[in-house]
Amino acid sequence: MGIIKDNKQYNPNTVNLVFSLIVSLIFTLIVVLSTSHITTKLIDQSRKEFDEYCEDMSSGYAQSVTLKIESYFSVLDTYIKTGYANNHSDKEIQQYINKIKHINHPDFMNVSFVNTEGIGFRQNMTLSDVTDREYFHKIVDEKFDYFVSSPIRSHMNDEPVIILASAVKKEDGSLRGFYSASIKLTTLNKAVESFLFDKDEWIFILGEHGKFICHPDPDMILKTYSPEIHDSNLLSSREITKIGKGHYKTISTRGTPVTIFLQKVPPTNWTLGLSVPDTFFYAFKQKENRYRFLIVILGIATMLILTFLEFYVISLLHRHQHIETIYDSLTTLWTRKHFEIEAAKLLKHNPNNKFMFLECDIRQFRYTYQNYGEDASDAMIFYFSRRLNKLAMKYNAIIGRGFADHFYILLKIPSVRKAMAIFKHELTELNLKTKDYEIPFMSKYGISFLMPENSDRADTIQQLIGQASFAKTTIQENLLTQYAIYNSKLLNRIREEKFIESHMEDALKNGEFYVMYQPKISLADEKIVGAEALVRWQSPKLGKLMPDTFIPLFERNGFITKLDFYVYEQVFKFLENQIHNNQPIVPISVNMSRNHSKPEKFMHDFLEIFKRYSIPSNLIQVEIIERSVMDDKTLKEITEKLHKEGFTVAMDDFGSGESSLNMLTKIPIDVLKFDRSFLTASTKENGEMDKQSAEFIQILIEMSKVLNKSTIFEGVETAVQRDFLRSINCDEAQGYFYSKPLTAEDFVEFIKVHR
Numbered sequence: 001m002g003i004i005k006d007n008k009q010y011n012p013n014t015v016n017l018v019f020s021l022i023v024s025l026i027f028t029l030i031v032v033l034s035t036s037h038i039t040t041k042l043i044d045q046s047r048k049e050f051d052e053y054c055e056d057m058s059s060g061y062a063q064s065v066t067l068k069i070e071s072y073f074s075v076l077d078t079y080i081k082t083g084y085a086n087n088h089s090d091k092e093i094q095q096y097i098n099k100i101k102h103i104n105h106p107d108f109m110n111v112s113f114v115n116t117e118g119i120g121f122r123q124n125m126t127l128s129d130v131t132d133r134e135y136f137h138k139i140v141d142e143k144f145d146y147f148v149s150s151p152i153r154s155h156m157n158d159e160p161v162i163i164l165a166s167a168v169k170k171e172d173g174s175l176r177g178f179y180s181a182s183i184k185l186t187t188l189n190k191a192v193e194s195f196l197f198d199k200d201e202w203i204f205i206l207g208e209h210g211k212f213i214c215h216p217d218p219d220m221i222l223k224t225y226s227p228e229i230h231d232s233n234l235l236s237s238r239e240i241t242k243i244g245k246g247h248y249k250t251i252s253t254r255g256t257p258v259t260i261f262l263q264k265v266p267p268t269n270w271t272l273g274l275s276v277p278d279t280f281f282y283a284f285k286q287k288e289n290r291y292r293f294l295i296v297i298l299g300i301a302t303m304l305i306l307t308f309l310e311f312y313v314i315s316l317l318h319r320h321q322h323i324e325t326i327y328d329s330l331t332t333l334w335t336r337k338h339f340e341i342e343a344a345k346l347l348k349h350n351p352n353n354k355f356m357f358l359e360c361d362i363r364q365f366r367y368t369y370q371n372y373g374e375d376a377s378d379a380m381i382f383y384f385s386r387r388l389n390k391l392a393m394k395y396n397a398i399i400g401r402g403f404a405d406h407f408y409i410l411l412k413i414p415s416v417r418k419a420m421a422i423f424k425h426e427l428t429e430l431n432l433k434t435k436d437y438e439i440p441f442m443s444k445y446g447i448s449f450l451m452p453e454n455s456d457r458a459d460t461i462q463q464l465i466g467q468a469s470f471a472k473t474t475i476q477e478n479l480l481t482q483y484a485i486y487n488s489k490l491l492n493r494i495r496e497e498k499f500i501e502s503h504m505e506d507a508l509k510n511g512e513f514y515v516m517y518q519p520k521i522s523l524a525d526e527k528i529v530g531a532e533a534l535v536r537w538q539s540p541k542l543g544k545l546m547p548d549t550f551i552p553l554f555e556r557n558g559f560i561t562k563l564d565f566y567v568y569e570q571v572f573k574f575l576e577n578q579i580h581n582n583q584p585i586v587p588i589s590v591n592m593s594r595n596h597s598k599p600e601k602f603m604h605d606f607l608e609i610f611k612r613y614s615i616p617s618n619l620i621q622v623e624i625i626e627r628s629v630m631d632d633k634t635l636k637e638i639t640e641k642l643h644k645e646g647f648t649v650a651m652d653d654f655g656s657g658e659s660s661l662n663m664l665t666k667i668p669i670d671v672l673k674f675d676r677s678f679l680t681a682s683t684k685e686n687g688e689m690d691k692q693s694a695e696f697i698q699i700l701i702e703m704s705k706v707l708n709k710s711t712i713f714e715g716v717e718t719a720v721q722r723d724f725l726r727s728i729n730c731d732e733a734q735g736y737f738y739s740k741p742l743t744a745e746d747f748v749e750f751i752k753v754h755r
Contacts, residue, residue, distance in 0.1 A: 042329070049336055049403040051247060054261045056466075058274040060473045061203055062263035064195040065272060069164070069265075071499055073146060075105045076166040076179045078541060085113060085168045085176050094121035097179075102510075103541060106502065107191060108181045110156065114165075115177040116140055128155045130180075135165045139178045148268040150207035151185055151222050160185040160222045162213065185221050189214045208269040210238030220253055227251035235260075241271050252277075328401040330378055331385035336408065339400025343410045343461040346398065347450070350412065355450040356419045357464040358409040359472055360388070363442045365405040372439060380439060381405055387433055391426055408465065416449055420485075423447075427482060445483035446472025481556060497553050503541065504550075504559055508566060513537050515570045516741035517588065519750055520712060520734045523726040528754040530587045530621065532734065533571045534741050535563065560593045565609060567591075571620075572613040574744055579615060584751045589621035589650060592638075599637040607645065617646030623673065625652050636667045643668065650712075664707055672704050676715025676735070689724050698728040705729070 079085075084096050093113045101123050104111060112120040118131030118140070130136045138147040149163040161182045168176045192203065192214045205214040210224045226236035227250060235243070235250040240262060247261045257278040265272050326338045334342065347355065362368070362384060369377045381404075388407055392399040397411030413419035427445075434441050446468035450460060467486035474484045507513060513535055520530040537545040554560035571588050578585045596602040610620070622642055624635060639649045650671035651664070664672070674697075682693035704711050713725055716735030725733055742750055 045335065045337065046403070051259075051261075053403045053406070054259075054274060054276055055247065056469050058203075058261040058263045058272060060470065061192075061195055061274065062265050062272045063470070065192065065205065065265050065270075066267070067495060067498060068191055069148060069268060070495060071502065072105055072107070072164050072181060072183070073166060074495075074499060075103065075108070076111075076164060076181060078103055079111070079179045080166060080168055085179075086170055090115050090119070090121050090177075094123070094125065097121075097123050098125055102506075105181070107183050107187045109154070109159075109161065109184050109187070110182050112180050112182075113168075113177055114139075114180055116175055120180070122156070126156070130155070133163070135163050135180065139165050139167050140175065143175075146267070148270075150209060150269070151211050151213045153222070154182060156182075162188065185213060186218070189218070189221075202275045204273050204275065205265065206237055206241050206271045206273070208241055210236065210241050212237065213270060215253070217253060225253050228255070240273065244271055249278075331382055331389075331401050333385055333389060333407075334398070334400035336400055336402040339398065339408055339410075340461050340465075342398055342400075343408075346410065347460050352452045353412045354415070354452065355464075356411055356413045356416075356423075357448045357450070357461075357468055358423075358445050359465060359468040360407050360409070360443050360445045361472075362405040363444055365441075368439060368441065376439065380437070380441060383437060384434070384441075384443065387430055391430070395422070410461075410464075413449075419449075423483075431482075442482065444472060444475050444481075446470070446475075446486065447483055448486040500542070500550055500553060501557060501559075503539070504554070507537065507539060508562060512539055513563065513566060515567055515574070516743060517747040518734060518741040519739045519747070519754070520589075520732050521738045521754070523722070523730055523733055526754075528586055528751055529732060530589060531747065532589045532623070533567055533591070535567050536741075555593060555595060558595060561595050564591070564593050564596070565605060568606065569609050569612075572610060572615060575615045575619055576613045578748070583748060584755055585619065586751060587619045587621055587648075589623050591623050591652065592625070594625050596638075597634060599634060599641055602638060603641045603645075618648070621648045621650055621671070623650045623652035624669070639667055639669055653714075664709065669709065671710045671712060674700070674711065674713045676713075679713060679715050679717075679721050683718070683721065687718055687720050689720060694724060694728075701728050701730055 079097065085093050088096065090113065097111055097113060101111070104123075111123040112128070114120045114130055114136065118129060118136050120128040120130045122128060133149070133152070135147050135149045138144040144165075144167065146164070146166045149165070151160055151162055153159065154161045161184055163180050163182055165178050165180045167178045170176050192205065196203070202216055203214070204212060204216070207213050211222050212220045212225070215221060224237045226238075227234040235248055240248075240250075240260070243262060244264050245262050247259055249257065249259050252258045252275055258275045259278065261274040261276070263272050264270070326334065328335050333339075362380065365377070365380075368380060381401075384405070385401065385407065388409065389399055391397070392409055392411070395411050397409050400408045402408060431442065434443065448464045448467035448471065450464060471484040471486040475481050514537075516534050516536055517531040518534060519528050520532065521527070522529045535547060535551075537550060539545060551560065554563055568590055571590055575585060575588065577583075592602070610617070624638065642649050648670045649668075650673050651667075651669045652673050653675040654672050678693075678697055682690050682697060684690055701711055710731045712732035712734060713721075713730055714734050716722055716725065716733040716737045718737060721735075722733060722737055739750060
């Protein structure tokens, strides 16, 4: 019997559907795997950029500690430069350093002079034997010029300290001994904590033997640490000091997994570490998991797509992959990696061009993220990127995005001067835009330049980024400064300013600031009609300092307001003393710095001092600054309050700011004080006045008269300038033609002669 097989007929639509599902399933699998691979690469790239950011941060902290150590040595150098040790006995040196202990750095616990036999003559008039100390042998036996010790316990009180030693040489070059200063580790810890941009950050410092010098936990000071988990990949504190630089995974002293970013701290043998908990990186993992989940959903949806769309979707996938590896997914700008590649090409192909590099970010962006959330933060970054990209296109620049809110811009420039002028103009315009954003914000910038003479451009873009990044760290959160420019003198300027800042409070207490008076002369009869009070600083450490050395710094850090009120009181004392002794007097004008932005507080503090002294208010004139940060409304309010109390008000440096004579119709000031730049720009090399400039100045004087304002010109230095101002009916003049700024005693004599 034969077997007959059935010949089944399969429905073509069913066959096509099955085939489509199989193809779609394969295609979906390819999509999931490919996109998962891309996502992993993007997450890895973000992690790499974050690691680079942390390395930059740890490098910045290490530089801050170095600057702190150098400021300590600068005080010891002050002792050495006196030359006292070479001409006096050990006991006399001890008495001397005790006598001048007021010059000590506030962080010093004690200062000693140590002779070559190892006897330390302490500033507190006690003795100690330091022959068992490492720093003694480094200076005396190994001939070090200076040395910073590892952490030790003090002979004096058994407290953990570090010792700084600086050698004292005789004229013949032989060793006389050395000065040493002890600093409590608790004091150093507080200084290091002050460097932190964010109090949630955690840094530590290790000595060469792996003992903690600085640590958030005071109990860890002078101790070493090894993770309790026995794993060869986890580092102990001793192993960390041997490595010195890089980033590694380990277990923290709190028992949590962390990544530490290490830097050496010159001129010491210390190692600084920035500790970042691994929990921070879980955010990257969570984002990756969200992406994977979305990919699975996308895969299921893709299985429903018809067969004829499969190859089209594949082509889109490849295109997407290409875009994501070159462009930032949020802003569509280049990623930092691709930006560096393109920047290197641009520099290589243009060896004879000048370049300007900018690194910028958003002030207090972390605050925005914490208070408004991820969506609002991303929207802010996108808005900022659009504004920056528009400017980049305008000037044929290239632009990229780094980690979080960091952006990089590189462009060719004709000259540094012209580039900075354009930058300042565009920054002003950009500030108006960001101020009007739904969450107002400000940006800050680090700037570096590359000149054609830099022939080796192999690693130039990384150098430019590092230089600009360092310059930006000097701004910190100073709202008066939006940018900083890197140059070879920047570190020296930072050291000088930090030294000034560390001494300004003591200088005010010790009366190192004093007032000089520059006469104001009536052009009608050549008699004195007033004077301006000008501040000077006679520092026992820095010598005589002119205002341009410290006033800009004090305006940035806010100390200028204290100095203002100090000057006011000195002027009030001077006038009261003149009245009491029946001596001749004239009105004195005092400067109100741009930092006074609250009229009620200024008037309260100003009047509180003024009312301590028996002088009439018409002897005081307050000079406000045209280019102040105050708006017209605030200026008007302060002027009216001063008028109410009987004081006159002058607009100082008029013409050097951004306002106009139209502004004067709103602010009822009494006197227009024209900036010296008018006369400087209008005077030819032969001393004659430029005709066109002279006509312009005459128009300004005439308009001032129409507004019933008295007029005075600063910077009058020649008879030609004096005669010109007299001919156009200017009221008063001030400048070296009549007198330089005078001490109080010389000023009194000047009044007697020129009344």
